[in-house]
Amino acid sequence: VYDRQGYLTLTLPVSEHQIIIAKLLGGLVWSILSYIVFILSILIIFFLTPIEKDFTALYNFISPYLSYGWLYALSLFVSSIAWILSIYLSISIGQLFNEYRTAMGILAYIVIAIVIGYVSLFFRIENDFNMMIGTEILRDLFLSAIYYLGTYYILKNKVNLQ
Known part of the structure; x- marks a missing residue:
């Protein structure tokens, strides 16, 4: 959006909201696909290892959390949206500078991540899942x-x- 091809993107008859949503949906699709590949990779590694598998112990370990699967999925989905939008905000902040745009975007991402991580420490609830x-x-x-x-x-x- 902010490089030379961005001129073409910004001259399209679409609003800024539509541009951001389109980029977000593209990022979200790739993020979900990467989660699926990750889970499949873990399953392949797990089933191909020659060690003795104790499925009952594994089930006993996982079973208390199985009823919260939808909550995990929703949390993963929402956190993926927040992560993608934080990257887009960092890129947008980086393009505000005339020099070292990429470095400033990376610095903006690091600062945002540190601030959010520090603030999240104070609002953490560990009693109830x-x-x-x-x-x-x-x-x-x-x-x-x-971020949006x-x-x-x-x-x-x-x-x-530029």
Whole structure:
């Protein structure tokens, strides 16, 4: 969006919201595909290893969390959206600079990650699993909104194409 081809993207008869959503959906599809490949890789490694497998012990270890599978999936989905949007915000912040755009984008991502990680330490709930996942989902939704609005604002008002 912010390099030479960005001029063509920004001249299309679509809004900034549509550009961000299209990029988000593309990133989300690749993210979901990478999760699927990761899970398949773990399963292949697990079933091809020659060690003796104790499936009952594995099931006993995993079974308390199986009923929360939908909560895991929702948390993973929402955190993926927040992660992708944080990258887009970092790229948008980096393009505000005339020199060293890539370095500034990487620095912006590092700063955002440190600040969010530090703030998340104070709001961590470790007593109840449902509450912990629920607060993480709410946090990621809130952060997604901030990342989206920041990216939208920069894309709408501060575009600096080279």
